[in-house]
Amino acid sequence: MSDNSSSRSSGFDRRAFMAGAAGTALVPMTARAAAQDARAPGAQDPALPVDVTLRVNGKDKRLHIDARTTVLDALREHLKLTGSKKGCDHGQCGACTVLIDDRRVVSCLTLALAAEGLEITTIEGLATDDHLHPMQQAFVDNDAFQCGYCTPGQIMSAVACVKEGHAGSEADIREYMSGNICRCAAYPNIVAAVKQAAPEIMKG
Amino acid sequence: MTAAAPEPKANMGQPVPRYDAAAKVTGRATYASDMPLDNPAYAFLVTSAIAKGRIDGFDLVDARGVRGVIDIVTHENAPKLKESKLFSNGGYAGTTIQPLKSADIAHDGQIIAVVIAESYEAAREAANRVKVSYTPMAPSASFESPGTTTAAAKGQNAQFKEDPAVGDFAKAFDEAEVKLTASYDTPTQHHNPMELFTTSCAWMGDNLVIYEGSQYVYGLKNGVAEQLGIDAEKVRVVNPYVGGGFGSRGSMTPRTAIIASIAKHLNRPIKLVPTRDQGFTIATYRAETRHEIRLGAGRDGKLMALRHDGEEVSSRPDAYCVGGTKTTTRLYACPNVASLVSIVRADRNTPGFMRSPPEVPYLFALESAMDELAVKLNMDPVELRRINDTTKEPIGGKPYTSRSLMACFDEAAKAFGWSQRSPQPKSMADGDWLVGYGCAATCYPTQMAPSAVRVRLQRDGRTRVEIAGHEIGTGAYTVIAQTAAERLGVPLEKVAVFMGDSDLPPAPVAGGSNSTASTCSAVMMVCDQIRQRLFKAVMPSDSLADKAKETVGISQTPSTQAAKSDRPLDLEKAFDALGVGVVEEYGEWKPEGAPLDSFKAMHGGHARLVGGHAMQDKIAYAFGAEFVEVRVNRFTHEIRAPRLVGAFAAGRIVNPRTARSQLMGGLIWGMSSALLEATEIDERNARYVNDNLADYLVPVNADVPGVEVILLSEQDDHINPAGVKGLGELANVGTNAAICNAIYHATGQRIRKLPVRLENIEA
Numbered sequence: 001m002s003d004n005s006s007s008r009s010s011g012f013d014r015r016a017f018m019a020g021a022a023g024t025a026l027v028p029m030t031a032r033a034a035a036q037d038a039r040a041p042g043a044q045d046p047a048l049p050v051d052v053t054l055r056v057n058g059k060d061k062r063l064h065i066d067a068r069t070t071v072l073d074a075l076r077e078h079l080k081l082t083g084s085k086k087g088c089d090h091g092q093c094g095a096c097t098v099l100i101d102d103r104r105v106v107s108c109l110t111l112a113l114a115a116e117g118l119e120i121t122t123i124e125g126l127a128t129d130d131h132l133h134p135m136q137q138a139f140v141d142n143d144a145f146q147c148g149y150c151t152p153g154q155i156m157s158a159v160a161c162v163k164e165g166h167a168g169s170e171a172d173i174r175e176y177m178s179g180n181i182c183r184c185a186a187y188p189n190i191v192a193a194v195k196q197a198a199p200e201i202m203k204g
Numbered sequence: 205m206t207a208a209a210p211e212p213k214a215n216m217g218q219p220v221p222r223y224d225a226a227a228k229v230t231g232r233a234t235y236a237s238d239m240p241l242d243n244p245a246y247a248f249l250v251t252s253a254i255a256k257g258r259i260d261g262f263d264l265v266d267a268r269g270v271r272g273v274i275d276i277v278t279h280e281n282a283p284k285l286k287e288s289k290l291f292s293n294g295g296y297a298g299t300t301i302q303p304l305k306s307a308d309i310a311h312d313g314q315i316i317a318v319v320i321a322e323s324y325e326a327a328r329e330a331a332n333r334v335k336v337s338y339t340p341m342a343p344s345a346s347f348e349s350p351g352t353t354t355a356a357a358k359g360q361n362a363q364f365k366e367d368p369a370v371g372d373f374a375k376a377f378d379e380a381e382v383k384l385t386a387s388y389d390t391p392t393q394h395h396n397p398m399e400l401f402t403t404s405c406a407w408m409g410d411n412l413v414i415y416e417g418s419q420y421v422y423g424l425k426n427g428v429a430e431q432l433g434i435d436a437e438k439v440r441v442v443n444p445y446v447g448g449g450f451g452s453r454g455s456m457t458p459r460t461a462i463i464a465s466i467a468k469h470l471n472r473p474i475k476l477v478p479t480r481d482q483g484f485t486i487a488t489y490r491a492e493t494r495h496e497i498r499l500g501a502g503r504d505g506k507l508m509a510l511r512h513d514g515e516e517v518s519s520r521p522d523a524y525c526v527g528g529t530k531t532t533t534r535l536y537a538c539p540n541v542a543s544l545v546s547i548v549r550a551d552r553n554t555p556g557f558m559r560s561p562p563e564v565p566y567l568f569a570l571e572s573a574m575d576e577l578a579v580k581l582n583m584d585p586v587e588l589r590r591i592n593d594t595t596k597e598p599i600g601g602k603p604y605t606s607r608s609l610m611a612c613f614d615e616a617a618k619a620f621g622w623s624q625r626s627p628q629p630k631s632m633a634d635g636d637w638l639v640g641y642g643c644a645a646t647c648y649p650t651q652m653a654p655s656a657v658r659v660r661l662q663r664d665g666r667t668r669v670e671i672a673g674h675e676i677g678t679g680a681y682t683v684i685a686q687t688a689a690e691r692l693g694v695p696l697e698k699v700a701v702f703m704g705d706s707d708l709p710p711a712p713v714a715g716g717s718n719s720t721a722s723t724c725s726a727v728m729m730v731c732d733q734i735r736q737r738l739f740k741a742v743m744p745s746d747s748l749a750d751k752a753k754e755t756v757g758i759s760q761t762p763s764t765q766a767a768k769s770d771r772p773l774d775l776e777k778a779f780d781a782l783g784v785g786v787v788e789e790y791g792e793w794k795p796e797g798a799p800l801d802s803f804k805a806m807h808g809g810h811a812r813l814v815g816g817h818a819m820q821d822k823i824a825y826a827f828g829a830e831f832v833e834v835r836v837n838r839f840t841h842e843i844r845a846p847r848l849v850g851a852f853a854a855g856r857i858v859n860p861r862t863a864r865s866q867l868m869g870g871l872i873w874g875m876s877s878a879l880l881e882a883t884e885i886d887e888r889n890a891r892y893v894n895d896n897l898a899d900y901l902v903p904v905n906a907d908v909p910g911v912e913v914i915l916l917s918e919q920d921d922h923i924n925p926a927g928v929k930g931l932g933e934l935a936n937v938g939t940n941a942a943i944c945n946a947i948y949h950a951t952g953q954r955i956r957k958l959p960v961r962l963e964n965i966e967a
Contacts (some may be wrong), residue, residue, distance in 0.1 A: 142206050147675075175906050
């Protein structure tokens, strides 16, 4: 954030470049943006992009994004990590679930700015060296998905469910996995998968 | 072996894990909105706040002032698009209501503007700053609203050809010893697949690539080309994975051509990610229906008279209907049958297919009525079905190709413990819970459509299958890979399948449960072409070629028999004899009885489904029986469905794992349609009220403690070469009736309107 002025100017340059690329439709808008910049020299315009560093799957990622960008959109639109899915953008479906400092979080309701300095783990960060994580393997073994769209969120949620100590019984698993909607309704298989993976995850 | 992978019975393939399993558990499976675009602009929709009337004007000053806005497209400046007819009238569209064409508003939530901006955030903000002034008119919302019009479906919907009837219903009903007349209602429902209705469009010169979750890439490609007025060969639709369909992505919606035309105009890729609530009005849905059933029977339970009248809501311009009487008039033996389907036009978006479109609402009515009749007869409801079981459908007298309905009832009853049921209502309880057992039949027509496929076999056995099929969660990749491996005699892991791309050979719409039957029959045929070429190379004389033909089963026989090749092909020897490194074959398969223009239609994006009751001298359906335990709390009236048991017979089961999963999901869908799902409509404004996943109730994990799927072995040599009936839409039919029948058994209260919520249970 200390680098506010340069970030603003780089944002402006990018837009001016786009105006050239995209044709006349852009020109009035660019003019308006320039006028705003001139009107408020030095002041922090909330609509201007900000610099954010997110730590995703163990790596620092520097971003220059709209301050309103959610963790989900930062992952999907800016970091090309599209494993986390947008199913409602309202925190109602769980398809965007990621781990932030090992807690399961709906990334669509978390601003990227608010996640700065925290450890974000996505579905892409779960498997290591071509070996599936025990929960991923359990989802394969138990056919715990059909269309697969909710699956990354289910798996991240399931990993946290086990670590929270909520995988002790089938009833517990069902209850604590109920924040993740699966419209194909693979639910009984998801319960079986969590049950299979739980001992291995607790061990390791 | 886990419960997920049932031991195969006769005429079943191996329960191998899904072809796409690793991609799906690692996040590598790419859905439409995951596709990388080069410097995209973002689109955000503005939708109508009124259901009927006109737009007087827009005030866009505020919206245009948002930093990053590139353009705002309304009917005043939208690129002109050609009209597409409704799919049922020879077009591609799921609705003929074309947004951004004029100031007229035909339904709530109609697209009225598209904001394009540098970022998703800017597009969203600007969309919220678009100000619209309207001249509203009073809309008609549904059945009870003033201003609707009602007319018979026959004559206004080209796909609804007849109101099935036979004998003399009026006389037979009049004379029947036992009579039942009852009305049933089913609600509006929305598919709500997990993947939003996204569309990305990118032009490269005159060529357009569309990334959009679709159940019919050839239909979408041709439909968008028609609307844009360009050659269909310049349009490519890509979606290797689809995040659920359930019918919602079967026909073209207006958004696609709109986004494509804006992308062309701005010369930039555009990505549209509509919101969940917009999905309720920019795509289709299952319309509400109401029914009157009249049954007349002898004291022995034999049906003498059956009449089914159904009414369905559609939009003002489009005569969409599902017309389930084609099934309900043919399910049981009955000499005197009458029926009538009517369409009620209201100020709504056009409805469309939703998982088992005709059967879910229409069998709810019939299977509830059968249970009511059993009560009147003081007869076990399973026995009533047995008494009226038939090998021929009663309307045209055509034989069922195979029918395991009662075998399903018997297997499921045994697994469920039906014999433990005490028949009297309100006679079973467990503490504060009234316990009820209920059952119902399910069925779904066996349908097939022409399909093409290209198969390439290498000397080392590596195989590539190319087909523009669709992976909507059904296991399409898996069953196609299994079929090719089995037919060519190569290891499964050597088979690669490419789908979800309209540049590949055409496959039919992934709807009507026809995909496995159609695509696997095509794969078998083309694999046989390859085998024939190789056999001929090794054994060039005619007689040996004929022998080979016979051995590989080129004729229409089920794959179980055909696969029993008495001499496995020595690939290396055959390739050496041919003197090539790769053998590639393309072929087009069509089902028996397919119309003459089938292949032309297939390439043009029109799926000509044949099957069900519409076959020449036979009728083909898959069957099942479902049993449920319902618990109703004596004090709070909370309703729970702790056990769902279904037994199903659907011809050859290519993969018991994917089949079981789909049927399990279907049972849960069925429970949901009985107890949870309904789109509530504000009658004054013709507006969907609960248009989000918190208020539109779908099942979560805690709702479904016990689901059991039993796969019956069944062989049917009269349907298609794959011997497959299809089962994606089988299990969610009849469940709604089984649950209401169980609620009656638990409480003594007959509920004829869905969904059943605790407030519907009387003291």
